[in-house]
Amino acid sequence: MLITLLLISLLAFLAFQIVPGDPTTKLLGSEYSPERAASLREEMGLDRNVLVRYVDWLTGFITGDLGVSYSYGMGVDQVMEGKGAVTAALSLLAWVLVIAISLPLGVALARWQGGRLDRACVAMNQVFMAIPPFFLGILFTYVFGLVLKLFVPGGFISPQQSFWGFLGYLTFPALAIAIPKAAMVTKLLRSSILNQMGEDYVRTAYSRGNSRWGVIRGHVLRNAILPVVTFVAMTLADIVAGSIIVEQVFALPGLGRLLLASIGNRDYPVVQCIVVIIAFIVVFMNYLADVVTQYIDPRVRLA
Amino acid sequence: MTKRILTLALAVVMTAALFIGGGQSALAAGTGSTGDAAGGAITVGIASDLDSSLDPHVSSSLAGTREVLFNIYEGLTKPDTQGNLVPAVAESYAVNDTADEYTFTLREGVRFHNGQEVTVGDIVYSLTRAAGLETGEPLVATLAGVASVEAVDDRTVVVTLSAPDAEFIAYTTVAIIPEGSDPADGIVGTGPFKFVSRSPQGNIVMERFDEYWGEPAKCAKVTFEVIEDGQTMVMSLRSGAIDLAAHLEASQVAELKAAADLNVLEGNMNLVQALYLNNARPPFDDARVRQALCYAVDKQTVIDLAGDGHGTPLGSSMYPAFGKYFDDSLTNRYESDLDKARDLLAEAGYGPDDPLRFTIAVVSAYTPHVNTAQVIVELLRQVGVEAEIRQMENAAWYSDVYQGRDFDATITGMDASTLTASALLARFVSDNPKNFIGFDSADYDAAYAAAVGTTDDAEQTAKFKECEAILAEDAANVYIQDLADFVVTQADIEGYQFYPLYVMDLSTVYRAG
Numbered sequence: 001m002l003i004t005l006l007l008i009s010l011l012a013f014l015a016f017q018i019v020p021g022d023p024t025t026k027l028l029g030s031e032y033s034p035e036r037a038a039s040l041r042e043e044m045g046l047d048r049n050v051l052v053r054y055v056d057w058l059t060g061f062i063t064g065d066l067g068v069s070y071s072y073g074m075g076v077d078q079v080m081e082g083k084g085a086v087t088a089a090l091s092l093l094a095w096v097l098v099i100a101i102s103l104p105l106g107v108a109l110a111r112w113q114g115g116r117l118d119r120a121c122v123a124m125n126q127v128f129m130a131i132p133p134f135f136l137g138i139l140f141t142y143v144f145g146l147v148l149k150l151f152v153p154g155g156f157i158s159p160q161q162s163f164w165g166f167l168g169y170l171t172f173p174a175l176a177i178a179i180p181k182a183a184m185v186t187k188l189l190r191s192s193i194l195n196q197m198g199e200d201y202v203r204t205a206y207s208r209g210n211s212r213w214g215v216i217r218g219h220v221l222r223n224a225i226l227p228v229v230t231f232v233a234m235t236l237a238d239i240v241a242g243s244i245i246v247e248q249v250f251a252l253p254g255l256g257r258l259l260l261a262s263i264g265n266r267d268y269p270v271v272q273c274i275v276v277i278i279a280f281i282v283v284f285m286n287y288l289a290d291v292v293t294q295y296i297d298p299r300v301r302l303a
Numbered sequence: 304m305t306k307r308i309l310t311l312a313l314a315v316v317m318t319a320a321l322f323i324g325g326g327q328s329a330l331a332a333g334t335g336s337t338g339d340a341a342g343g344a345i346t347v348g349i350a351s352d353l354d355s356s357l358d359p360h361v362s363s364s365l366a367g368t369r370e371v372l373f374n375i376y377e378g379l380t381k382p383d384t385q386g387n388l389v390p391a392v393a394e395s396y397a398v399n400d401t402a403d404e405y406t407f408t409l410r411e412g413v414r415f416h417n418g419q420e421v422t423v424g425d426i427v428y429s430l431t432r433a434a435g436l437e438t439g440e441p442l443v444a445t446l447a448g449v450a451s452v453e454a455v456d457d458r459t460v461v462v463t464l465s466a467p468d469a470e471f472i473a474y475t476t477v478a479i480i481p482e483g484s485d486p487a488d489g490i491v492g493t494g495p496f497k498f499v500s501r502s503p504q505g506n507i508v509m510e511r512f513d514e515y516w517g518e519p520a521k522c523a524k525v526t527f528e529v530i531e532d533g534q535t536m537v538m539s540l541r542s543g544a545i546d547l548a549a550h551l552e553a554s555q556v557a558e559l560k561a562a563a564d565l566n567v568l569e570g571n572m573n574l575v576q577a578l579y580l581n582n583a584r585p586p587f588d589d590a591r592v593r594q595a596l597c598y599a600v601d602k603q604t605v606i607d608l609a610g611d612g613h614g615t616p617l618g619s620s621m622y623p624a625f626g627k628y629f630d631d632s633l634t635n636r637y638e639s640d641l642d643k644a645r646d647l648l649a650e651a652g653y654g655p656d657d658p659l660r661f662t663i664a665v666v667s668a669y670t671p672h673v674n675t676a677q678v679i680v681e682l683l684r685q686v687g688v689e690a691e692i693r694q695m696e697n698a699a700w701y702s703d704v705y706q707g708r709d710f711d712a713t714i715t716g717m718d719a720s721t722l723t724a725s726a727l728l729a730r731f732v733s734d735n736p737k738n739f740i741g742f743d744s745a746d747y748d749a750a751y752a753a754a755v756g757t758t759d760d761a762e763q764t765a766k767f768k769e770c771e772a773i774l775a776e777d778a779a780n781v782y783i784q785d786l787a788d789f790v791v792t793q794a795d796i797e798g799y800q801f802y803p804l805y806v807m808d809l810s811t812v813y814r815a816g
Contacts, residue, residue, distance in 0.1 A: 021702035027354075032706045033736040072503045073356040073487060079503045141538045154348075154530065154539025248532045251539060253505035257531070261352060261504050266698055 001283050008279040009061075009272060013054045016268050022046060023070040023266045044070065057272060067269035071262065076269050079258065084277070085159065086254035087247070090170050090177075091240045097178035098185055098235060105182075106189025106228075111216055113194060121186070128183035133242045136176040137249035144172055154251045173250040177242045181235045188231055192224040199223075226297055233289030237282035343814040344524040345796065347807070348536050348548035352504055352529045358486040359478035360433040360442040366718055366805045371527060373806040374520075375416075375509060376478035376492035379407050379426065382722050386626060386803040388472060391517075392421055392479045392493055402467040402758040407475070409458045413516045415481050416490075416497035423454035428482040430462065445474040445721060469758045473723040495520040495810040504529055521798060521813035533670065540565060546796050546814070549807055551789040552670050553611035564794045569613065570801035572788040574716035575620050575727065576672070578663065578679060578781035581710055583741025586651075586659055593778035594637070595647035599686045600679055600781050601639035609674035613787035619771040620717065620727050622785040624803030628724045630768045633775040644686045659688045661711035664704050667694035671786055672714045679714070679781075705739050716786060718805045724767040725755060731774060740780065747773045 016022075024040045025032075041047050045056075060067055066076035109118045145153035151172055157165035193216060196202065205215045244256030255274050262270040354361075354368040359376045379393035390396065394410035413421040431437060434446035441447045450465040464471060481491055490498035495517070496509040507527040511520040528545055530536045537555050539545045541562055550572065551559075559565055578600070580587040587593055606614040615623060618633035653659040665676045673694065680690045690712075695703070704710040719726035730737040732751050733744070747770055754766030775782070790799055798811040 019699070021698035025698050025702045025706065028706075032701070037706070069503070071354075074503075082502070083504075138534060141535075141542075145538065145542055152544050153542040154528070154535060154544030155542060156544075249535055251528070251530050251532075251535050251544075253502065257529075258504045261531070264696065264698055 001287065004283050005276060005279055006058075009058070009276050010054060012272055012275040013057070013268065014050065016266060016271075017050055019266075021266055023268070025266060027070065057269070061272070061276070066273050069262075069267055069270050071265040071267040071270075076273050079270055080255065080273065082158075083253060083255050083258055086252055087240065087243055087256060089159075089166070090174055090243050090247070090252065090254060091236065093167070093170050093174040094177040094181070094239045094243070095232075095236050097174055098182045098239070099232060101178065101182040102185035102189060102232075106186045107193065107216065107221065109186065109190045110193035110197075111213055113190075118190075125183045125187050128179050129187070131180055133177045133180060134245045134249050136179060137173060137246050140172045140176050141249065156250075156252055169250075170252075173243070173246045173252060176249075177239055177246055181239065185228060185232055185235070189224065189228045192227055193220055196220045196224045222296060226293060229292050229296065230289045233285045233292065236285045237278075240278055240281050343522055344526065345522045345547065345809065345812060345814065346526045346528055346545045347809065348530045348539055348545040349527050350529075350531060350533075350536065350550065352531075353501075353507060356487050357490050357498070357501070359480070359492070360429075360486075366720075369720065370805055370807040371507060372478070372492075373494075374496040374525070374809050375490065375494045375498050376480070377494045378476035378478055380472060380475045382476065382802060382804055382806075384800045384802050384808075386624060386722055388476070388722060392426070393475070396472065396475075398469075398472070400758070402469045402471070403464040405462045405464075405471060405475075406455075407460045407462070409460070410516060411458075413493055414514045415493055416512055417481065418514070419481060421479060421493060422482070423457055423460050424482045426460045426479055427452050427454050429479045430460075430477070432480075433477045443474075443477050445726075446477065466756075467758060468755060469760070469763055470723040470725055470755065473721045476721060496525060499524075518810070520810040522809070525809050540791055540793075543793060547790065547792040547799065547812065549788065549790045551791055553613055553787065553789070554670070556789045556791065557611065559791050566792045566794055566796070568790040568792070568799060568801075570788045570790065571615060571622065571624060572716065572718070572786040573622055573624050573803055573805055574718040574785060575617055575622060576675065576714070576716045576783045576786055577617075577620075578712050578714050578783065579717075579740050580712050580780050581708065581740055582743065582779060583708070586653075586661060587711065589651050590777055591647045591651045592653070592659065593781070595644040595651070595686070596683065596688070596781050597637035597778045598640045598644035598647070599688065600682050600783070602634075602783055604639075604682060605675055605678045606784055608678045610671065610784070610787060613789075614784040615787075616784050617782045619775045619782060620731065620780075621724070621771050622727075624785075625719075625722075625724065625727075626803075627764050628767050628771075630771055633771060636775045637778070641686055648686065648688070653687075655687055660691070661688075662691045662693045664693045664695055664700060664710045664713040666697050666700045666715070668697060669715075672716070675783060676714050708739055708741065714783075720804075722804060724770075728754075728767060728770050731770070731779065742774075742777075742779045744773060744777060747777075 023044065023046065024037045027040065028036055045053065057067060068074065069076050069079045072079050105121065109121055112118055141153040144150045151169055157169050159166040197220060202215055202220060205219045210218065243254065244259060247254045247256035259271065259274045349367060349371070351367050353371060357372060359372055377391045379391060379396070380388045381391040383389050390410065392410060392413050393407040395408050397406045409421065409423055409426065415421060430446070430449065430452045433443040434449040435441035436449065436452065448464045448466055448468055448471070449462060451463045453461050455461055478492060480486060484491060495512055495515045497512045499508040499510050501507045506529060508524070510524045511522065513519065530539055533555060536548055537558050540548055540559060556567055560567060578596070580593055582588060602616040606612060606616065616634050618636050619630070621629050623629045648659060663676050663679065665672045667673060676692045680692060683690050704713050717727065728751060729735055731742045732738065732748050733742065750766050750769040750773060754763050754770065757763050757766070792799060795815050796812060797815045798813050800808055800811055802808060
């Protein structure tokens with residue numbers, strides 16, 4: 001896990017050597033002259049070897065010194081203040097929505113397979129899976145914001161002003177992220193249950209006098225949910241990545257907007273920090289999925 | 304199983320609570336300001352975040368930063384809406400006959416946002432710092448000509464220049480800050496608004512400064528919200544989340560005009576949009592090729608197609624807001640003439656078998672420039688020129704095109720940071736470090752030197768006009784227009800005023816009723 005994170009941070013660091021421009025580009029802008037750029041680079045320590053700088057950054061990062069943002073001239077921790085909370089709240093809310101929508105729905109569709117609800121949902125599923133979150137976001141701001149006036153697009157409410165207002169404002173961006181994912185999870189759970197329904201143990205369960213619902217609840221679900229758990233855990237990583245785009249659409253002051261702006265400014269102390277956070281979430285959720293799988297299925301052992 | 308999952312869920316929720324709880328205390332520091340007082344609070348949408356430091360002597364590079372800081376900092380003089388310089392921190396000034404010694408008299412009762420009264424020491428410190436007299440490296444390039452700054456008595460400061468410069472007074476708009484202070488440690492100016500807080504990629508908050516020496520600001524509090532996405536800006540205006548946004552594009556405005564509760568004001572961006580040509584290398588080191596392009600590109604067509612008919616055609620590096628320096632006769636120096644364009648190209652050795660090919664670099668985020676590029680490509684196709692658009696990210700454009708000068712042609716807008724003709728024309732002097740197009744004309748250099756060297760206003764104006772004429776005659780660039788600047792406000796917001804510079808004055812803006 002540590003090695004993965006190290007590798008990712010190194011790759012992100014090196015990527016900045018390849019793209020044109022460096023932090024001095026944006027800082028000097030039209031006031032650029034080769035001499036000023038050179039002296040600024042020296043001042044910022046950019047004239048040193050890439051690997052030296054990487055090791056420098058890494059030691060700082062490990063000892064809790066996140067460095068100073070080039071484009072804001074303040075500590076990276078200060079720059080990120082409060083932004084992590086917005087992204088975390090948005091991602092978690094979206095994740096909870098995915099679970100809250102897809103688990104009951106997936107089971108219900110499998111229970112009444114071929115029913116009206118099932119047929120309608122299977123058709124709709126394809127549509128929802130295909131819609132990118134940013135488009136849903138624009139659609140939502142228009143429909144829920146401007147027409148129905150359920151929220152004020154662009155009128156972000158910080159958790160200090162009103163915690164419930166904050167959650168309320170996040171509901172629509174979270175839905176925009178959650179719906180395509182929920183569609184996928186529903187589809188996965190439904191087909192996973194239906195696959196299990198053909199197994200021998202299901203016939204045995206039926207023969208003991210169980211109803212279809214009884215069989216699903218008592219026997220099938222536990223087996224069918226295994227691939228779904230892994231998938232749901234991994235979607236959180238996807239959701240965090242998706243929130244970067246959706247933050248733009250809803251004007252949310254989260255990490256995503258900061259990340260995009262910092263890439264544009266070549267502000268790599270900030271980018272490094274955010275990349276490591278996102279990488280950590282992905283790796284951690286992967287690990288968590290394994291742990292949960294093991295709880296559900298005792299046959300699986302963690303290596 | 305249920306129990307375990309429950310435990311896990313609880314753990315997740317608790318971690319989340321920790322995150323949000325942690326953020327709460329952190330955010331509170333930024334928003335702990337007073338509520339609405341008289342005049343109300345106004346929220347302004349800005350399309351990009353401000354520069355790194357809000358140091359007025361350093362952060363002059365981004366126009367978006369300058370226009371916000373205009374409300375917080377003031378110089379000895381400041382520009383007004385008519386393009387005149389009016390005394391600000393200075394009450395009056397005098398120039399000697401040779402235009403190399405400027406005497407400023409301090410206005411009485413001017414206070415900094417920290418409550419201290421401005422002294423001559425603050426002025427000497429600010430000008431010394433900005434001109435880099437102690438470090439040898441000027442922070443503000445226009446002050447490079449300052450030789451010394453001295454306080455004569457407790458109300459008079461004399462600035463001596465190393466060479467005569469009749470335009471110098473326009474450079475004294477540079478911010479006055481408290482003696483010994485570093486803006487990195489706190490933002491203190493003398494302007495109508497005081498700085499309150501800033502959150503990167505979030506917002507900038509300022510409040511009315513009640514001890515301002517001049518006409519006090521009409522609104523009590525202004526919040527600048529950073530909204531980089533154009534569509535989100537439109538939505539935020541329609542929903543009422545922001546009260547005012549400037550520099551909107553024609554397409555955004557078309558979407559907003561339908562909403563009856565919004566005011567749309569039209570002014571000019573005050574910049575020179577052109578297809579800037581790399582004069583230093585083929586194919587544009589040949590004046591005939593450059594002229595051919597000028598004949599082929601019809602400005603009005605560009606304005607009609609790319610800007611919905613809004614925009615002011617230009618023929619040289621000067622825009623109308625500059626009044627006396629603007630020469631309208633140059634605007635139509637090249638009437639659209641496709642035959643002439645083809646002839647000139649043929650003379651230069653290009654024809655149907657060997658067409659002129661080049662790329663136009665343009666920053667993809669600047670929609671008006673991208674639209675202009677698309678129209679130009681089509682117009683050039685009519686004379687058999689094959690131009691290709693290369694969309695770039697902003698930082699890449701600066702590094703490759705502007706600083707690296709590795710480009711054929713690029714579409715951008717050049718604005719003026721001070722109210723001087725030099726702000727637009729200096730960059731075309733052959734050895735000027737900002738001469739990114741590599742324009743090299745002995746006549747131009749001579750005319751420019753004569754213009755800045757004289758103290759006679761009429762002669763200076765004539766010489767600057769000569770510079771403009773040379774740029775047009777040599778077809779240094781394919782000049783297009785001064786883009787239209789749309790400011791959209793909520794219906795109850797009044798008092799917005801356009802300046803001939805890229806600034807946004809919020810002191811006159813207020814909420815009616």
